[in-house]
Amino acid sequence: MSVSAYPLSHRFLLGRARHRLSEHERGVVEGLITDVERFTSAHVVLERGDVVSRSTLLIEGFVARVINEGGRRHIVALHVPGDFVDLHAFALKRLDHSIVSIGPVMVGYTTHKKLEGLMQTEPHLSRMLWFSTLLDAAMHREWIMKLEHLSADGRLAHLIAEIWQRLDFVGLADPGGFPFPLTQQELADSCGTTAIHMNRVVRKLRENGIAEISRGRVTVLDKDALIEAGGFDPSYLYGKGDLMLD
Amino acid sequence: MSVSAYPLSHRFLLGRARHRLSEHERGVVEGLITDVERFTSAHVVLERGDVVSRSTLLIEGFVARVINEGGRRHIVALHVPGDFVDLHAFALKRLDHSIVSIGPVMVGYTTHKKLEGLMQTEPHLSRMLWFSTLLDAAMHREWIMKLEHLSADGRLAHLIAEIWQRLDFVGLADPGGFPFPLTQQELADSCGTTAIHMNRVVRKLRENGIAEISRGRVTVLDKDALIEAGGFDPSYLYGKGDLMLD
DNA sequence: CGATACGTTGATCCATTTCAAGATTGGTGG
DNA sequence: CCACCAATCTTGAAATGGATCAACGTATCG
Structure with a gap:
């Protein structure tokens, strides 16, 4: 095509x-x-x-x-x-x-x-x-689960993993990361936390060598650690394969 | 019918x-x-x-x-x-x-x-x-919102208000409350908190004269206070009217 | 009537919020 | 090109909601 x-x-x-x-x-x-x-x-x-x-x-x-x-x-x-x-x-x-x-x-x-x-x-x-539309609902459920059982760190990791996977589906991700224009305030609004705390969480992700978020881009430094931190299992996205970027 | x-x-x-x-x-x-x-x-x-x-x-x-x-x-x-x-x-x-x-x-x-x-x-x-199925998704979104911005008290109040309204739609609610068999552990699992904390939240709802949850039944003591505590706006349920039990 | 799930309470600890302030960045007009 | 403004990001300290650990009361049911 x-x-x-x-x-x-x-x-x-x-x-x-x-x-x-x-x-x-x-x-x-x-x-x-x-x-x-x-x-x-x-x-x-x-x-x-x-x-x-x-x-x-x-x-x-x-x-x-x-x-x-x-x-x-x-x-x-x-x-x-x-x-x-x-x-x-x-x-x-x-x-x-x-x-x-x-x-x-x-x-x-x-x-x-x-x-x-x-x-x-x-x-x-x-x-x-x-x-x-059912896929949207499945993603909603995963977000509910994520909000119910993950701390702010895990929520951010999960969010990044999900968007990375979804962008990969449509050919907009690369092995090193993806474009992502959300501000820390918007990340906080997505994870149910405050911008101040999100700032510390973003820093922690960077300091732990997991991912960097800056200037409209996410750079994933350690894919396995990211998946682990967010407890990310992409099966709810009902993609072709269940392995990220494989 | x-x-x-x-x-x-x-x-x-x-x-x-x-x-x-x-x-x-x-x-x-x-x-x-x-x-x-x-x-x-x-x-x-x-x-x-x-x-x-x-x-x-x-x-x-x-x-x-x-x-x-x-x-x-x-x-x-x-x-x-x-x-x-x-x-x-x-x-x-x-x-x-x-x-x-x-x-x-x-x-x-x-x-x-x-x-x-x-x-x-x-x-x-x-x-x-x-x-x-789209209604399910709309409820999921409201749950996400509720988890992102309410404390455990508000989440429980919102949950009770939603179930009350939904049971009323199908003729299973009464003006005083509704049958509801969830244990405190299950309420906690629904609100993203622990059973221990849920116990205190349930007590607070009772002490504040808002609602009582016991023996498989929710008794609503103060409907307005319940709606207020949960920030409940039933429009996302796409019901006939937007007012509870009216 | 003992087992087992469920509910209750207290004490301590930690993640997160809140309040306060300063640093950095990007964009705009002069 | 620089100065400035506003949004964004960053950091510190104090307050708090909720988790965790531990124990005990209380239904309920075979």
Whole structure:
């Protein structure tokens, strides 16, 4: 498959679908995307409570799913290129959380009307769209588990391991690490801790020779130690293989 | 709708679907369930890693979605009667967590083959099945938020408020409280804390005149204080109305 | 009526929060 | 090109929620 054939959607479900999409289906997905838009960092792409009639595919960059509560911002999920960010809104209509860009992003939109038609004519692809929302739920469960039983150190290690693996699925990781524009505040919001404590945790990861996080990039220094620290087992991502970067 | 017409499935999506199911669809859902089984408490209904070819509807009682990690049991979701517990396995096939009964339960099974047929013939109902898995994901996100920003007290209050609301949707709550068989250990596993600390939190809830948890029942003493303590906003449950028990 | 799970309480220790302040970085306009 | 501003990162010290260790009370059920 050449990348240029599907400039907008070529990362969709890449490496994650048990059943690969056919060329025909890839064409259908590419055809779903009508408008494309770019946003700078910290742009609120969608607001909690919005009633939407289209869904958003993340093409480039990172976005967070955010719930504001008690004057604080809580990141409940992160998305990498190729993810349908609010496909669930096709069935739920109303958003229970906001979508915020982290770093510059490019997104594409498809209308629910188009999805409606797809549901009638493309049963296998429809199932794959469902599959992709179920993957989100599986990741949510792993986050819950991680929040319930890991200390801040472990949570950060787990987060890094997960994003590394997911970026690898879509061809955006390298053996030494990956681009990652989150600030320490945003890492804290993702791990349920404070920015101050996250700063110490980040330092500890560096001092222990596990990973370095700086200037928009994560450099993994010791992959095994990272996996160990986060108790990371990628099977919940339902990827092709269950071994990282192998 | 008479309850006795659909003895197994009459609670499915009750009060939660924006579009009500038609009588025909209710009949289809009821017809999905072939086998019915009863289990005693602490029975492992399904094990993480199982490859399954059927899905499980919870008819009576409570089950937990459990991830064991680091020698500890973590509850990542709870289910009430009427919930499809592992509908996601229809698309994912392999389970990323175990299902464990809490108290005596009755479950029904439907084969993926039957669901397959339903996908072809019942587009609206198919969408409602998808909807129900998306609701699970929305609850997961709220749990993540709750774990990220609430102390143990707030987490317990939030849990109680959520279960109360969900049981009310399916007609199993009363204005004074609801049946709830979780031990303090299981409450701790759900809130990411220890049984010892959960014991103190339970006592505090009682001493503050908010709620009492004992002998398999939650008695809510002060609804407003409970909602306040847990920061509970039921909109993520996508119910008919957004007010509890109104 | 003894076994076994469940609930309760106290004392100590540690991870994390909070408050406070300073250093570094990147971007912007003059 | 430099000065400045704002965001980000960093560090220290004090306060605290929750974990851990240890022990004891209390249901419940064969």
